[in-house]
Amino acid sequence: MTITTARTTRPAAGSFARDAPAPAQRTNDVWVGLALFLGAIISVILGFFAQLMGSSGLDVKWGLVYASALSLPFVVRTSYPITVAIVVNVVYVVGMEAGATELYVGQIALFLSMYTVGAWVNDRRRAQLARFAIMAVMAGWLLVATFRAATEPVPEGMPDAVGAMSPMVAYMMIQWLINAVFFGAAYVMGDRAYEAALGRKALAARTRELEEQQEIASAQAVMLDRVRIARELHDVVAHHVSSMGVQAGAARAVLDQNPDGAKRALTVVEESSRQVIGELRHLLDTLRGGDDDHEDPPSTVTLAALDQLVRASEAAGTPTSL
Incomplete structure (x- = not known):
């Protein structure tokens, strides 16, 4: 994987x-x-x-x-x-x-x-x-x-100098101030517009990166779900199927010499088959509806189930120790 x-x-x-x-x-x-x-x-x-x-x-x-x-x-x-x-x-x-x-x-x-x-x-x-x-x-x-x-x-219609500065020079000084503000504002606003454009570009790139990470996370979640489902199927089915195989083999071996023992072994096989079918249905219902729709999680066999497995094997006539 x-x-x-x-x-x-x-x-x-x-x-x-x-x-x-x-x-x-x-x-x-x-x-x-x-x-x-x-x-x-x-x-x-x-x-x-x-x-x-x-x-x-x-x-x-x-x-x-x-x-x-x-x-x-x-x-x-x-x-x-x-x-x-x-x-x-x-x-x-x-x-x-x-x-x-x-x-x-x-x-x-x-x-x-x-x-x-x-x-x-x-x-x-x-x-x-x-x-x-x-x-x-x-x-x-x-x-x-x-x-x-x-x-x-001095142009016609414009008054002569007043003090140390003529009206024309004063007018030109106003032009200096206006142009300083004019070009300064254009300079600053242009830089701000460029920085804003880079900010929008960085935001768009970050958004794409987050979307890609979300897709990767979704793929990982699907993969982990597959692993969990495989583990659950193994835990639910494996010990029952192995027990059924052992019991069926024991029944075949003692069928002629000990019919009662073979009958008990086949009874265990029958019970195990019912249990595994029930647990598989429970697991499939959980997978269809999601874990939130069920109070009990899917059955998972743990070490605590070993005693039950030993008892079931002994009940079928197979000497078993733990």
Whole structure:
């Protein structure tokens, strides 16, 4: 008899990496990209007519090109997160320098691209370096914009400097604070999403492991039941059958010389057969209904039954000692 036991193995290296995006996730990326594209087009058109950039704003057709380049890469954001993040940030900087009239969807695109890198890149060092590089480039661009705002003439309609800081410099400082919080939140939330995905994966793996262990335990329980049934059958039947064989042999040997002794031996055989049939029925009833349906457990012959076996053998005329 072989009983299979569960083995605990170390998790493979791949278990510490997030699974590739499923088809449903890729479909969701397409919808995200299309939603951003539609929002960017609407924002570009409304911004153009609102003259957000004044006369220096991009023409509508170039604004639509900007909106497309900014949003459509998101249809593959989880498959190529770093590439999408680089493209989106470069397009954003170029568009802002060129006077794009879209100011709102671009912010969402920057946040989502940074978040996606943190949430989907399994090479965590590479994800960290990519995000730091993007933040460094954006900080450099914002620094140039701040210097330019501080040195250029004050735009028409904006008041002159108040104390040591002009309104334009104050405005740029607000932009610094907003961007620090903005990119910091995207960084942290991306890492949290990645850790949560690993947690769900580990939980699913543990669930599968528990199910496998349960199957093994069930197989072991069946095997142990078979062993118990075999033991019970042996204990119930073996001594009766052996006694019947001895008595039948004794009856055959003395049938001509001692008919009365042969009759007694055959009587013992008859009684033993009845007993074994009754005990077999009791055992089968217990197996069919379960142990809980019977107050008495299946009959099991113990050492205490040896005296009874000796008496039965002596009663049949077979000299027996214990």
